[in-house]
Amino acid sequence: MLDITMIRENPQVVRAALEKRNLDPGVVDDLIRLDLERRSYLAEVETLKAERNRVSKEIGSSKEKSEREEKINAMRQVGDRIAVLDESVRQADTNLRDLISGVPNIPDDSTPLGKDESENVVIRTIGEKPVFNFDPKPHWQLGSELGIINFDQGVKISGSRFYVLSGAGARLQRALIAFMLDLHIRQQYTEKYTPFMVKAETLFASGQLPKFVDNLYHDVEEDFWMVPTAEVPLTGLHMNDFIEESDLPLRYTAYTPCFRREKMSAGRDVRGIKRGHQFDKVEMYIFCKPEDSQHELEKMLSDAEETARLLGLPYRIVQLCTGDLGFNARVTYDIEVWAAGCNEWLEVSSVSNVGDFQARRANIKYRSENGKTQLVHTLNGSGLGLPRALIAVLENNQQADGSIRIPEILQPWMGGITEIR
RNA sequence: GGAGAGAUGGCCGAGUGGCUUAAGGCGCCUGUCUUGAAAACAGGUGUGGGGCAACCCACCGUGGGUUCGAAUCCCUCUCUCUCCGCCA
Numbered sequence: 001m002l003d004i005t006m007i008r009e010n011p012q013v014v015r016a017a018l019e020k021r022n023l024d025p026g027v028v029d030d031l032i033r034l035d036l037e038r039r040s041y042l043a044e045v046e047t048l049k050a051e052r053n054r055v056s057k058e059i060g061s062s063k064e065k066s067e068r069e070e071k072i073n074a075m076r077q078v079g080d081r082i083a084v085l086d087e088s089v090r091q092a093d094t095n096l097r098d099l100i101s102g103v104p105n106i107p108d109d110s111t112p113l114g115k116d117e118s119e120n121v122v123i124r125t126i127g128e129k130p131v132f133n134f135d136p137k138p139h140w141q142l143g144s145e146l147g148i149i150n151f152d153q154g155v156k157i158s159g160s161r162f163y164v165l166s167g168a169g170a171r172l173q174r175a176l177i178a179f180m181l182d183l184h185i186r187q188q189y190t191e192k193y194t195p196f197m198v199k200a201e202t203l204f205a206s207g208q209l210p211k212f213v214d215n216l217y218h219d220v221e222e223d224f225w226m227v228p229t230a231e232v233p234l235t236g237l238h239m240n241d242f243i244e245e246s247d248l249p250l251r252y253t254a255y256t257p258c259f260r261r262e263k264m265s266a267g268r269d270v271r272g273i274k275r276g277h278q279f280d281k282v283e284m285y286i287f288c289k290p291e292d293s294q295h296e297l298e299k300m301l302s303d304a305e306e307t308a309r310l311l312g313l314p315y316r317i318v319q320l321c322t323g324d325l326g327f328n329a330r331v332t333y334d335i336e337v338w339a340a341g342c343n344e345w346l347e348v349s350s351v352s353n354v355g356d357f358q359a360r361r362a363n364i365k366y367r368s369e370n371g372k373t374q375l376v377h378t379l380n381g382s383g384l385g386l387p388r389a390l391i392a393v394l395e396n397n398q399q400a401d402g403s404i405r406i407p408e409i410l411q412p413w414m415g416g417i418t419e420i421r
Numbered sequence: 422g423g424a425g426a427g428a429u430g431g432c433c434g435a436g437u438g439g440c441u442u443a444a445g446g447c448g449c450c451u452g453u454c455u456u457g458a459a460a461a462c463a464g465g466u467g468u469g470g471g472g473c474a475a476c477c478c479a480c481c482g483u484g485g486g487u488u489c490g491a492a493u494c495c496c497u498c499u500c501u502c503u504c505c506g507c508c509a
Contacts, residue, residue: 039470039471042470042471042478043471043472045478046470046471046472046477046478046479047477047478049477049478049479050476050477050478052489052490053442053477053478053490055489055490056439056489056490057439057442057490059439059489059490060438060439060440060489060490061439061440068489071489072488072489072490073489074489075489075490076488076489078489079488079489079490242431242468365468373468
């Protein structure tokens with residue numbers, strides 16, 4: 001969420017930001033109008049409240065009966081007027097909040113201008129694509145033949161877009177999770193295990209609600225929401241907190257399943273395990289001082305890169321352009337790994353600097369040296385999305401006979417086996 | 422699921438309708454004293470919002486209500502604790 005004071009003082013900055021994202025800048029005028037309206041109600045009602053407070057005090061100390069009666073009657077009328085104005089302020093507040101919470105973050109100057117994902121910029125490509133002396137198979141074929149991915153059973157118990165991992169496949173995914181968590185712990189992140197169901201308030205704090213309500217699973221009866229990413233509970237950990245300056249930066253990592261309705265993406269990526277309603281992910285999350293967020297972004301990116309590098313996966317770093325940038329983000333780098341079987345770059349990680357956008361929604365502050373309270377900056381990034389990392393590991397390490405070599409780095413979690421066959 | 426108790430500022434804790442629009446203590450900051458520190462003493466010390474400013478408004482778990490006036494009275498919900506029941 002953007003700061004209304006900032007919008008009031010720099011409307012042209014916000015208009016320009018919306019234009020860069022190919023969105024209508026007209027909302028800025030609506031915001032300014034609503035803000036003006038709200039402040040005018042506020043000024044009036046506060047004057048009346050001051051008067052009521054003053055006179056009520058006089059009533060308390062007054063001995064003269066007729067004088068008391070007179071003042072009580074006058075204040076009764078002031079009270080009625082206050083009630084009306086309070087309602088107007090409340091209404092203006094709600095309208096303003098509804099509108100402003102739908103406005104996306106302002107892209108950082110370093111984010112390249114562009115209309116959509118076709119104008120994202122490849123920053124660098126690391127590693128060599130594997131070469132085969134046979135036709136590499138896609139993971140859905142490899143997985144079915146080896147009996148480690150069972151699509152039919154997933155459909156049988158849950159419906160389309162679900163699958164079951166079996167035997168060494170299930171174990172390999174678990175190995176990836178453990179490897180990533182252990183790596184991030186070495187990289188100075190504290191592991192967290194969080195609830196997978198949260199309150200609506202928590203989703204609002206991290207920016208998923210109200211805008212992305214269509215992508216979320218919701219238990220209406222208990223009002224629990226399934227997390228679409230660990231970013232949600234991790235942001236929520238410090239909702240309404242003051243963090244000690246000496247504790248910053250706070251770096252967290254968490255494994256969670258992620259639940260997404262994928263309503264918008266119906267019909268996309270239907271083959272294999274690339275896109276489902278449920279997937280696993282290891283996330284990194286950082287709370288830091290504003291002046292450190294650029295530096296922390298670089299750290300997080302290199303930490304995510306190390307994951308791909310240690311797994312021996314060829315990858316490239318793509319910087320998102322303004323037209324493709326997510327709602328919360330100021331800068332985003334995607335990491336894409338090469339998958340030899342389906343012959344494409346798979347987005348496995350998205351590392352973003354969110355600035356104070358989430359911190360304002362979530363009300364997360366610290367006190368700086370000069371005694372002023374300030375919003376923290378937050379960053380988030382996947383330590384790699386599991387199904388896609390799994391796809392790349394399976395496809396890139398396949399052998400002519402359909403067996404799969406297990407990367408050395410994962411073998412400690414695989415009980416000593418070096419191949420799946 | 423049932424019964425009871427509770428929720429006040431960074432922390433502890435007083436406060437059952439108006440000299441309390443939050444006492445007192447701890448902690449923290451500043452000053453005096455000291456070679457320095459401690460102790461003692463004095464002053465200061467919540468958050469958000471409005472206003473150029475003086476200053477004003479809101480906030481005592483949440484949301485409503487009663488009243489000229491609510492931390493205080495009434496209703497709702499949430500959470501915590503104790504006991505009972507059920508339970509992986």
